[in-house]
Amino acid sequence: MNSHDVIIVGGGLAGLRAAIETSQYCDTAVISRVHPLRSHTGAAQGGINAALGNIEANKDDNWQKHAYDTIKGADFLADQDAVEVLTKGAPARIIEMEHWGCPFSRTAEGKIAQRPFAGLGYPRTCFAADKTGHYLLVTAYEQAVKRKVKFYDEWFVTSLITDKGAVKGLVAFDVITGDLKAFKAKGIVLATGGAGWIYGRTTNSMINTGSGMTMAYRAGVALKDMEFVQFHPTTLYPTCILMTEGARGEGAYIVNSQNERFMQRYAPKAMELAPRDIVARSIQTEINEGRGVKNLYVHLDIRHLGEKKIMLRLPGIRDLAMDFAAVDPIKDLIPIWPGQHYTMGGVDCNAKCETLIKGLYAAGECSCVSVHGANRLGGNSLLECVVFGKIAGEEAAKYARTITQDDTKESLLRDSLNAQKDHVARFYAGSGDEDPSIIREEMRNLMVEKVFLFRNRQDLEEAKAKLKQLKAKFSKLRPIIGYKVYNLDLIRAIELEEMLELSEVIVAGALGREESRGSHVRLDFPKRDDERFLKHTLAYKTPDGPRIEYSAVRITMYPPEERKY
Amino acid sequence: MSEPQKKILLRIQRFDPKMDTEPHYDVFDVLVRPRMTVLDAMFQVLEKQDRMLTFRYSCRSAVCGSCVAFINGKQRLACNTQVSTLGDEVTIAPLPHIPVVRDLVVDLRPFFNKMDLIKPYFEGKDPYPEKEFPQSIKDREAIDTVIDCIDCMACYSACPMSWTNEKYPGPAAFLKAARFINDTRDTATAERLRLVGCEDGIWRCHTVFNCADACPKKLNPTNYIQQLKRKTATHKH
Secondary structure, three states: OOEEEEEEEEOOOHHHHHHHHHHHOOOOOEOOOOOHHHHHHHHHOOOOOOOOOOOOHHHHHHHHHHHHHHHHHHHOOOHHHHHHHHHHHHHHHHHHHHHHHOOOOOOOOOOOOOOOOOOOOOEEOOOOOOHHHHHHHHHHHHHHHHHOOOEOOEEEEEEEEEEOOEEEEEEEEEEEOEEEEEEEEEEEEOOOOOOOOOOOEEOOOOOOOOHHHHHHOOOOOEEEEOOOEEEEEEOOOOOOEEOOOHHHHHHOEEEEEOOOOOOOOOOOHHHHHHHHHHHHHHHHHHHHOOOOOOOEEEEEEEEHHHHHHHHOOOHHHHHHHHHHHHOOOOOOOOOEEEEEEEEEEEEOOOOOEOOOOOOOOEEHHEEEEOOOOOOOOOOHHHHHHHHHHHHHHHHHHHHHHHOOOOOOOOOHHHHHHHHHHHHHHHHHHHOEEHHHHHHHHHHHHHHHHOOOEEEEEHHHHHHHHHHHHHHHHOOOOOOOOOOOOOOOHHHHHHHHHHHHHHHHHHHHHHHHHOOOOEEEEEEOOOOOOOHHEEEEEEEEOOEEEEEEEEEEEOOHHHHHHOOOO | OOOOOOOEEEEEEEEOOOOOOOOOEEEEEOOOOOOOEEHHHHHHHHHOOOOOOOOOOOOOOOOOOOOEEEEOOOEEHHHHOOHHOOOOOEEEEOOOOOOEEOOEOOOOOOHHHHHHHHHOOOOOOOOOOOOOOOOHHHHHHHOOHHOOOOOOHHHHOOHHHHOOOOOOOHHHHHHHHHHOOOOOOOHHHHHHHHHOOOOOHHEEEOEEEEEHHHHHOOOHHHHHHHHHHHHHHHHHO
């Protein structure tokens, strides 16, 4: 029996930051589906926000202004007490990462450099060239290694074990050997990242299948605000590889086929630095109205920044553009279109990362605290990972230390393990001849066709019906290869089951929300409707699909106002 | 109106050490799509032809290092290698000189365990100041690119000393040591120089530059190993 005081599921920045915290107080393990350094945090490019006031242009910046920008960016759906925790905590958490060695870019005075980012009133985004996520991930991993955190690399968690409203452990299998095992834990932190792979067009890693969200959902925790899906305006055509917002922060233009900087028609003040939801919709509108290049994409133009600045500040995206689109941004335009980028919704938790289940915490992209509301600002996701990763770690350790009596019944662990063994056995046995690859492709295309930037009731109803069909097909799956060692067929089937479940929740939330707010735009309800929908969507699992409830948004500082840029 | 679709031959090494006595190659016809990467081709095989095949993947944008393999005789990331650059036949094998788990999946543990030999984490000056450790733009430049290593193991697999000497930390570990030693904020230089300068350390490097040739991030571990040798020789303890 594997047993730990606290188990953290996920080895990205939020999980590692949680592990750094808990390992000071109790026995900690990180279970990760990939080696932690392969986590999706490493793909984050542009930076991490904090009101440090490190440059002339942001001297009078403060956490309140950061909070205001975040709340306005969120189209007033964020919980403002949580945003306060995020923005107040930001400077200390970033200084801490610097103290642990993160190689931030520097100002002439030797301070952490800061650049403008979309939707921010001040240049507030601390960065390390255009590979900030990679460097933060490596730094956090090094510190976790230093603290001798126990890592279970390439273990895939399939379910949580709970009893009387408290978490008791989890079931996972070793991808290398295929062996299923039950783990006992007093506290568990979910830090499994987003669910971008549900969409056929996404910047996300292929491992971002939302597994922590599904686990919590199946255990009875609500998923919050899942209809809010961020589409990044500048992803490479056609692979959807991210072209950082930092490019626009450094002064990039976005132009249509007529070489027009069309953002002047959508956000005359902020131009290219309007928030992501607005720029993404503007790009898609240009393409839809025939001003895209070949009616497919528009161009990101950084040529005027010059070779020196590009090599200093944006070397990574130059490499990506050359490798994946065969263009050199120093002299060529970069073909871009919007793609899924971030899951604003997630496991319902409060500003202490606590969920409905005692001992179960969530942090990072898989959680919904909520600090991002209806639209996340660039530079706030890495920040969320370090601020709430630490808090989740603290709270989980605190909780674990209150449990002095081990009352977990062996039979509970055994039954949970056997249930998962049966589940896997059913995959091996098969129940029909449906091909999971085809179901996956249909689901991913469906979500792009019907549940993307512009939504309406008819499309969403069609998506709902089609998802039902896909789930029915999934229940008649061909036998999964019965092979133990590194079985991709099995892993991908389990992930598909999770993604189908989450797709349903996204669609249910989008159908219920008859308004347009942040990333969620209903063409049939084009206005924000504070009277009816200034509230969070909560989706609970039932045998007949998600049951939707709503909860109040906590507004402590800034009352809702019109969102203009 | 449809053009005849171009196909290539994908030869993939198959091996399960628990079941097979030796590796063999399977050959697949793969339909080429525009801008197809080797990783795309591998997925086409997995989804359409052979669901037993196994390999690692994650970011598919050359930042995570998961999908590194021995592709047409060279260590490369499958995700940023365009099929069109390789001709009509593509041969994929696991990274050489690393124990195979199955097919293209190799054992990561030896590589990461050897990282521990060089104290693979930052040590700042105690007590930490309230603000960031100051670092000039020029000092920060000293760690440019060396911090870009993605731990994909390409260099480790290409290094002849790593093939034969189990105690040799390897190019990536030395690169990481150099990353800290060149960082003006780090305080463990003396200890790290002692660690890398040990009997099975940097002096074993044969300076054949295989690691630099193999690196998909165009880093040059050999240069840093040479730099470490100079620093070890001149450092005042």
